[in-house]
Amino acid sequence: MRTDQITLPAEFSDYNGLAQEAQFYGLYPLALWVERNIHRSRVEVLELRFSVQETHGFFRIFCSNNKTLEALATKISIFVEHPNLHGNFSHLPQNSNTPRPVPVQRPSHHDLVFHCGTDQLARDDFSARFVTIEPDDRKLLNSTNVLGLLVDTLLKDGFRLIGTRTVSPEEKIECYMFERSRNTQIVVLSETNRAEHLRREDTQSKLGEGKTNK
Numbered sequence: 001m002r003t004d005q006i007t008l009p010a011e012f013s014d015y016n017g018l019a020q021e022a023q024f025y026g027l028y029p030l031a032l033w034v035e036r037n038i039h040r041s042r043v044e045v046l047e048l049r050f051s052v053q054e055t056h057g058f059f060r061i062f063c064s065n066n067k068t069l070e071a072l073a074t075k076i077s078i079f080v081e082h083p084n085l086h087g088n089f090s091h092l093p094q095n096s097n098t099p100r101p102v103p104v105q106r107p108s109h110h111d112l113v114f115h116c117g118t119d120q121l122a123r124d125d126f127s128a129r130f131v132t133i134e135p136d137d138r139k140l141l142n143s144t145n146v147l148g149l150l151v152d153t154l155l156k157d158g159f160r161l162i163g164t165r166t167v168s169p170e171e172k173i174e175c176y177m178f179e180r181s182r183n184t185q186i187v188v189l190s191e192t193n194r195a196e197h198l199r200r201e202d203t204q205s206k207l208g209e210g211k212t213n214k
Contacts, residue, residue: 006030044068044180046159050147051173056117056129057143059150066109073112075134075153077101082127101132116146154178 015034022031046068049060063069079101104114116131118141130139131146133153140146155161159178167173 044159046154046178046180048150048154048176048178049167049173050143050176051168051171052143053171054117055119056115057146058113058115059146060111060113062111064110069106069110069112072153073104073106076104076112076114077132077134078104078114078116079130079132079139080127081130116141116143151176 019031019034022028022034045064047062049058049062051058061069061072063072104112106112114131116129118126118128128141130141132139133146133149136149136153138149140149151161157180159180161176162179163177165175165177167175
């Protein structure tokens, strides 16, 4: 109560015990917070699906935490480029025709999709979809390289790989499962709630003194 904050470690799980203590000591804001969060999972689950079809690599990511997907989507950019007459890909920052990054797709709040590879537009014309994942500034075309960088990014963000499986051998869809414990929680008790709690303590104290005087 001195700092109006209660810090819960990432591995904390005894919410029932915390609720009982909060009720016993009259910490009603804390008791209300526990009631609202007691059924909330402390483990974040992420599934990465990867498949290769002809010249494309397809990625689909599901996650139990929408904020994680939002943060990951800001790191991933897609660049669609065309080769020049010599068959090379130009990267000219000053050129007005320099391709702008294309954001990943968000079919729902809990998944994102993107792909890389080459597309043949005509007999002698094709385009290439490069992928960058911040903070790495490389433009990757090969789907295996993109997969490696994506897994490395997730591991650096605190996820751990818990399993792999093949979803569809015919379509060559591979699935990678990750999980991450939520960070330390800090429950902040507002000044209004704290003042109300102190008033209740003061009232109870005065009632106790009155009974003693009698």
